[in-house]
Amino acid sequence: SLFMQNAGSCGHVTATAMATLAVTRPLKAPELQPRLLRGVACRAKDRVPVHNRSVSVIFSAASVAACAHLRRVRRVSLTRRRQSAQSQQALQDFDEACELEATRVPGCDRPGNAWELGSRVFSRELGALLLSLRGTGFSELSEWLRRAFKLPELSAKRCPPAVLAGLQLDVDKVAERERERGVPESSPFVKAIFFVLCWTLDRLYDGRPIQKFWVLETVARLPYFSYISVLHLYESLGWWRTPDLRKVHSAEEDNELHHLLVMEALGGDCDWFDRFVAQHAAIAYYWLVVVLFFANPGLAYNFSLLVEEHAHVTYAEFVDANAELLSQVPAPPIAIEYYVSGDLYYFDKFQTHRASESEESSWMPRRPPCRHLLDVFCNIRDDELEHIHTMQALQHWWSGTGPFPLPEDDRPSLGHRKDWIAWSAKINELGRDAQKH
Numbered sequence: 001s002l003f004m005q006n007a008g009s010c011g012h013v014t015a016t017a018m019a020t021l022a023v024t025r026p027l028k029a030p031e032l033q034p035r036l037l038r039g040v041a042c043r044a045k046d047r048v049p050v051h052n053r054s055v056s057v058i059f060s061a062a063s064v065a066a067c068a069h070l071r072r073v074r075r076v077s078l079t080r081r082r083q084s085a086q087s088q089q090a091l092q093d094f095d096e097a098c099e100l101e102a103t104r105v106p107g108c109d110r111p112g113n114a115w116e117l118g119s120r121v122f123s124r125e126l127g128a129l130l131l132s133l134r135g136t137g138f139s140e141l142s143e144w145l146r147r148a149f150k151l152p153e154l155s156a157k158r159c160p161p162a163v164l165a166g167l168q169l170d171v172d173k174v175a176e177r178e179r180e181r182g183v184p185e186s187s188p189f190v191k192a193i194f195f196v197l198c199w200t201l202d203r204l205y206d207g208r209p210i211q212k213f214w215v216l217e218t219v220a221r222l223p224y225f226s227y228i229s230v231l232h233l234y235e236s237l238g239w240w241r242t243p244d245l246r247k248v249h250s251a252e253e254d255n256e257l258h259h260l261l262v263m264e265a266l267g268g269d270c271d272w273f274d275r276f277v278a279q280h281a282a283i284a285y286y287w288l289v290v291v292l293f294f295a296n297p298g299l300a301y302n303f304s305l306l307v308e309e310h311a312h313v314t315y316a317e318f319v320d321a322n323a324e325l326l327s328q329v330p331a332p333p334i335a336i337e338y339y340v341s342g343d344l345y346y347f348d349k350f351q352t353h354r355a356s357e358s359e360e361s362s363w364m365p366r367r368p369p370c371r372h373l374l375d376v377f378c379n380i381r382d383d384e385l386e387h388i389h390t391m392q393a394l395q396h397w398w399s400g401t402g403p404f405p406l407p408e409d410d411r412p413s414l415g416h417r418k419d420w421i422a423w424s425a426k427i428n429e430l431g432r433d434a435q436k437h
Helices: 008-026 033-048 053-103 116-131 137-150 163-164 171-181 188-205 209-220 222-237 243-265 272-295 295-320 333-341 343-350 352-357 373-398 417-437
Strands: none
Touching: 008 352, 033 272, 116 137, 116 272, 137 209, 171 295, 188 272, 188 295, 188 417, 209 243, 209 272, 209 295, 209 343, 243 333, 243 343, 243 373, 272 295, 333 373, 343 417, 352 373
16 A cells, blocks of 8 residues: 555556565465455556556556456465365265274274164164165165165275185085084974074075174174073072172183184175174074073073084084185284283183193193184184083083082182181181170
C-alpha cells in the first residue's frame, strides 16, 4: 500500500504487480497473492486517468495478468485441498484396513462387552463369507450385501503357505492304524457320536490335512473347558473341591491351544467355511461334555479318550507319510516358544503318565527338539499320547478301578499330608499349654 501511494504511472502499476508476485512466490504464501493483486488492481484504477489510453491498456494488461494468476492460484489451492482430503481419506482407509486385519487374528481383538465383540466378529465373518462368494454366481449379491451392511472394501483372504500344498493324509490308512491299535471300549451312545464326528471330518477335509487338524484341535480342547466349568460349579456349591484336577485340565487345554496356534500359523483357519464348521461343532461339543460330566464323569472322559486316540493315530500317519517334506520346513515361532524357550510349567504339568510311572529320583522332564515341522508334528503326536494316558487314568479313577492319576508329590495345592499332621500337632500342643496356664 505504501508503494502504491506513490504510483502515478503505468510503469509503477506494472512494476507493483511484478514486485507483488516476486515477493509472494519466494515466501511460498499463495494465500497472500490474491489479496495483494486485488489491492494492486484497485489502487491502479483509482490513480490512473481513464482518458490516458496507453495507461488504460497497460492497466488492463496488468489486471488480466493478475486475474489469470489469481485463477491459477485458486485452482492450485483447490487441487491441494482435494489432494489433502484424498490423502486423509487414504490414511483413514489404511487405518481401517489395519484394524480389520488385526481383528482377523484370534486374540488380537480390542476388548469390549459381549455386543461389541459379537458385532465385530459378525462383521468380520460376514465379510469373509461375501468374499468367498466372489467369482461365483452370487457376486452381485455379495456386493449388494457389502454395501447394505456398510462393510469396507474386501481384501483378498490369507492363504496357506504354498510349500505345504504337497502334504497328504490317507484316511483309509488312518482307519487301518486304529484297527491295529484297537478302539477303546465305550458305550453305544458315545461311539455313535464319535463315529459321526470322525466320518464328517474325513469327508469334508479329504486332501486338506492342515485344515482338518485345525478343526480337530478346535474341537479337542473344548472338553477341558467343560470339565473345568463343572468343577468350578461343584466348588461354588460346596460339593467338592479338587484344585489339582483343575490344574491338570488347564495344562491339557493349554497344550491343545498351542496345537491350534501351530495350525493357524500354517493357514488352517484361512477359509470362512472351516471356521464356521469348527466353531459351531465346538459349541455343541462343549455342552454335550458338560451334560455327560454331570451324569457320568467316567463316560465324559471316555469320550475324550476316543477323540485323543483318533488324533494320535491321525498325526502318526501324517508324520510317516510326509516326513521328507516336513523336515524341510522350519518350525513356526509359536512351537519353539512352547516346546523350547517359553515357560514349560504347563507343558510338564499335563504329562501325568510319565510322572506317575517314574520314581521321583529318576523322573526327567520331557524336552523334545523343535528344529523343523517334522519335530513339531512328532511332538504333537506324542502330546496326544499323553492325553490318552491321562484320560484312561481319570476314567478308571472315577469308575473306582484305579488310583488318582497325579502322583502324591505333584499334588501340593492344599499342602502335603505330612505337613498338615505336623502343623496340627503344633497347634494341639499350643492348646494344651494354654489350658495349663
